[in-house]
Amino acid sequence: VYRRYDRLRPDDFNVILQMGHCLVQLQRYKEAIEVYFRADNLQPDASACLRAVAWCYLLDGQFDKSIYQYRKVTQQQPIAADWLNLAHACYLADYRGEAVAAYASARKAYGSAEAFRVAFDNDRQTLEELGAQADKIAILREYLELSALDL
Numbered sequence: 607v608y609r610r611y612d613r614l615r616p617d618d619f620n621v622i623l624q625m626g627h628c629l630v631q632l633q634r635y636k637e638a639i640e641v642y643f644r645a646d647n648l649q650p651d652a653s654a655c656l657r658a659v660a661w662c663y664l665l666d667g668q669f670d671k672s673i674y675q676y677r678k679v680t681q682q683q684p685i686a687a688d689w690l691n692l693a694h695a696c697y698l699a700d701y702r703g704e705a706v707a708a709y710a711s712a713r714k715a716y717g718s719a720e721a722f723r724v725a726f727d728n729d730r731q732t733l734e735e736l737g738a739q740a741d742k743i744a745i746l747r748e749y750l751e752l753s754a755l756d757l
Contacts, residue, residue: 619648626658635666653682664691667736669699680708686715690725697746698736709750719754726750 608625615621622645629638639662646655660675676692693708716722726747733743 617648619645622648623654623658630658630662635662638662651682653679657688661691664695664736669695673699673701684715686712686725689715690729694729694733698733698738706753710753713750713754
């Protein structure tokens with residue numbers, strides 16, 4: 607439906623964005639990235655586009671590209687999930703120091719230890735699907751809990 611509508615109104619930012627969201631739901635991340643970049647051409651550096659591209663790169667296992675995009679997002683008006691996803695991408699790319707710093711920023715952005723824990727735990731399955739081992743995720747979470755005491 608969105609593709610048909612896109613043919614009628616090829617410069618409609620919202621339609622293009624929705625097409626990208628549909629492709630993400632279908633796990634067609636490379637196609638979604640192309641669509642989001644098309645939307646970005648209409649509204650350069652729109653945080654919605656940058657955030658979506660970063661998320662697709664993360665889900666596609668392209669961690670360095672995800673990190674690059676999330677760094678751009680976090681320099682604008684980041685939400686807590688941006689910091690958390692940057693941290694996940696850094697962790698999966700084995701950039702441990704940057705991952706810990708981003709997790710600390712996420713913890714602060716969520717505003718409470720409980721909100722951070724819930725968000726982190728909601729991402730466990732995704733982290734495992736992207737190659738992180740369950741026992742190492744548990745160790746990471748414990749480390750973050752202990753280090754939060756110093757925040």
